[in-house]
Amino acid sequence: MGQVAWKALFLSLFDYKTEKYVIAKNKKVGVLYRVVQLSILAYLVGWVFVVKKGYQDTDTSLQSSVITKLKGVAFTNTSELGERIWDVADYVIPPQGESVFFVMTNLIVTPNQRQAMCPESANIPDALCAKDTDCLEGEAVVAGNGVKTGRCLKDKGSTRGTCEILAWCPVEKRSKPKMNVLATDNESYLKTCRYSQEHPYCPIFVLGNIVRWAGGNFQEMASEGGVIGIQIEWNCDLDKAPSECNPHYSFSRLDNKSAETSISSGYNFRFAKYYRDAEGVDYRTLIKAYGIRFDVMVNGKAGKFNIIPTIINISSGLALMGAGAFFCDLVLLYLIKKSNFYRGKKYEEVKSSSRKSLSSPTLNGNQSPEQLGEL
């Protein structure tokens, strides 16, 4: 007998159980449900799958290597340096062509600096003095160029002066020259493509155009310096051919050009060239370089068909259908005229202690006594 029971249990595993449905011949709710279903289907197919490519797994971590190279010479004629030619080895820093590179467009040269004692620049507040005791020996000048020696240097007849410092002397002057840059971009003979609206995949750029596209003014940026971001965006659909995976370039100015007094306005840095004279004493030429720094930033994402996001998105659609059915149920059971009747049909009340016939469902407990009376 036990064996028979187990066999029945096992066989019952292969009985198919399916939900019992009530057909409410109410066209209003029926049409509403079909509209809800179609909306969800349209959202799922149109938005999730076609527009947002919900069947793809997207990877945004990208490995990139950027190689840059600059071409061109510039000619300047300043009172300080005289006539001078600037080629790539002179104006590109660092020279090796990484993703971040700097094109020097203006400079303050302080030639032949030697380690010695000299007056600090009068532009630095901490170095101003009236007497020697204002210049505490061994103290560094705040935001200055050296360490105070303890003496206050004054012009004859003047009551105020600047502290003497131990530093690379003479110290840098603060006046900024305007470099007279001669543009040299004549495009004949060179390899002919140039990046533009018409040639969106050409990797050769004219510097002035980049500045213009980034919303900058070349003359002003060349004088004050600036930072320009070159964004390269790859948005690849790996379900298509690799040749359709193309970069999109955009340019933006990264430094805050409007803020005159901001610490982040413009772009400059100092570097020095070191020399040694016949006596073996080091001296250097200090260069405060103004120019345009370019940051090449590569970003991208690649999508490829993947079963897991596909099924998750389909499942979310199915669950939405369930929510839609729940919403239509609410309408059917509470909002239409004959909702009491449908409520009684949908819900079959059972009570184990009741002596009611198994086959006669009654209206559910949500009914108020009035409704029960109506029955």
Place this chain on the structure above:
Amino acid sequence: MGQVAWKALFLSLFDYKTEKYVIAKNKKVGVLYRVVQLSILAYLVGWVFVVKKGYQDTDTSLQSSVITKLKGVAFTNTSELGERIWDVADYVIPPQGESVFFVMTNLIVTPNQRQAMCPESANIPDALCAKDTDCLEGEAVVAGNGVKTGRCLKDKGSTRGTCEILAWCPVEKRSKPKMNVLATDNESYLKTCRYSQEHPYCPIFVLGNIVRWAGGNFQEMASEGGVIGIQIEWNCDLDKAPSECNPHYSFSRLDNKSAETSISSGYNFRFAKYYRDAEGVDYRTLIKAYGIRFDVMVNGKAGKFNIIPTIINISSGLALMGAGAFFCDLVLLYLIKKSNFYRGKKYEEVKSSSRKSLSSPTLNGNQSPEQLGEL
């Protein structure tokens, strides 16, 4: 009476409502449904959870810092430079060991350049001239080294020559030497591990091996230059011990070695060393450096158990079960012999205006009149 109604409503909230099921004692559909259920379970457990670790939240944004250091000396003997020793300070650019570094393996030296007037290189098309008017004064030579002075310099008896330019003179020659590099990697005495198949986590690499693994030929790359990517891939399961989170190295050549005429073939850049003579005049040695640039690119993702993706994946499985049931319903209700009968059982038609007994469900409206007649 109103109070009683509210109490009934409140109590009915705690009535448990459960879907009414119809048991179809049809083994075919029952087995089909169990097979569908098992397939979904296998997909969910096997693929989503075990293989794809769907219970983890994955983070692909990674912070990395790369420190590189090179060791070794090279000896060269060229007609231009004579016998020369190259150590790390000579051949590594930049010296500070960042993620992108360059090892100089060949070079064109143009010593003792001074700012002066001299003929442009004859290899540059824009500088070729027949008469002085071909060399417009003040115009820069396209892709050249300087600004034209207005004179056309010709060899005696020759009808064609090159423009005279204001530039760093003499200009660079275009011939490329073959540097005679002596490899110095004798591995005794040094710290002993080297990266290889057997030591996949050793962070010390032999340069020649990297080039070989990247599919390059060291002699050819040393002469023409090239770019090699060193990908370091971390794929960490943070649910395991941190010591099981190990890097995987791979190497690939990034420049386009086959394209002889491509602008991106090989790798080189120019830099200069600046000197000053006893009279205070600047001169420089221009170096066109060929070599191998290494780009260390770090990439990674880390997964960790997270309840949200876990539940989303389980839910998608549950929703799939629902879709499976829907599919089996279709089979039961439309494809098997007795589908009419089951359709009548599953769907209970109700019409509020009908005088039918509440307890006698009828077949649903999908039936054609013939089917109704069959009843």
Place this chain on the structure above:
Amino acid sequence: MGQVAWKALFLSLFDYKTEKYVIAKNKKVGVLYRVVQLSILAYLVGWVFVVKKGYQDTDTSLQSSVITKLKGVAFTNTSELGERIWDVADYVIPPQGESVFFVMTNLIVTPNQRQAMCPESANIPDALCAKDTDCLEGEAVVAGNGVKTGRCLKDKGSTRGTCEILAWCPVEKRSKPKMNVLATDNESYLKTCRYSQEHPYCPIFVLGNIVRWAGGNFQEMASEGGVIGIQIEWNCDLDKAPSECNPHYSFSRLDNKSAETSISSGYNFRFAKYYRDAEGVDYRTLIKAYGIRFDVMVNGKAGKFNIIPTIINISSGLALMGAGAFFCDLVLLYLIKKSNFYRGKKYEEVKSSSRKSLSSPTLNGNQSPEQLGEL
């Protein structure tokens, strides 16, 4: 007649079908189901939506550009270099202010090196020799400074010496000086904000504070060198105003400070300054620079409301509700006293061959014969 059938079929499309429910007036299971529902709702609203912002699509790929600038001078007084002032152009490498920068805090200077023959450093094992044949001509010294000439140089009366090498001579000594650094950060007059707990968005940092926050000792790091990571974390909620998207800074030491013998302890590199004497012979000053390298690493993610993850998360909640109902069904049908009765109500067994009345559901097949007898 066919037309009538098609019309009926079409109309039946707009019949609303809704699951038939059985109301089990069992308060225990009813309360259990409400508790399960409330738990899922709390998880969904509280954890998924409020805490984890599950309604947002998160993008972790971020484009960043880092600009750094250092200020300050240092004074040193060593036996080798005498009194010396170090300014930004001297101690910051590279000078251009990228995301990775190095502040030199200690150095070994080897001035006036020329390409010549000289003894290799006695610290290098491969260069030790007893006789000339130990120094194979043309062989490079492993981890050394040059190429052996074939001669073994010994002090008078000594039996052991070092190989003579062709190298930049004299070779670097291995002793490391302690540089006497004078801190210069007096904060008056300078722009006043400094990064601290109280000013978490001020982008001006005091070097010593960074080292302290990273858990390092400035004196020790200045002597041995080290690498410090400056992590900038942006965690932006783009559903709020952009001004609420602020960076969070953190600092950590990246080199392995404890491992004395490790290859990655400390941080140093060599570079050289090249000079040319009156006869045109190159010589250089080799500098082994110890110092603190700072790696600025920017990381971030930005979340924005997106309908797709919102619906996926809601759907997962709905599917969970279904799972909760399944669980409560199990309780109702198998664990409570009257489960047999409810099982009979929930499952309506139908057999196409049976002559049972359509309207009388029977108990399902899971029942054992005893249970059937009980009926």
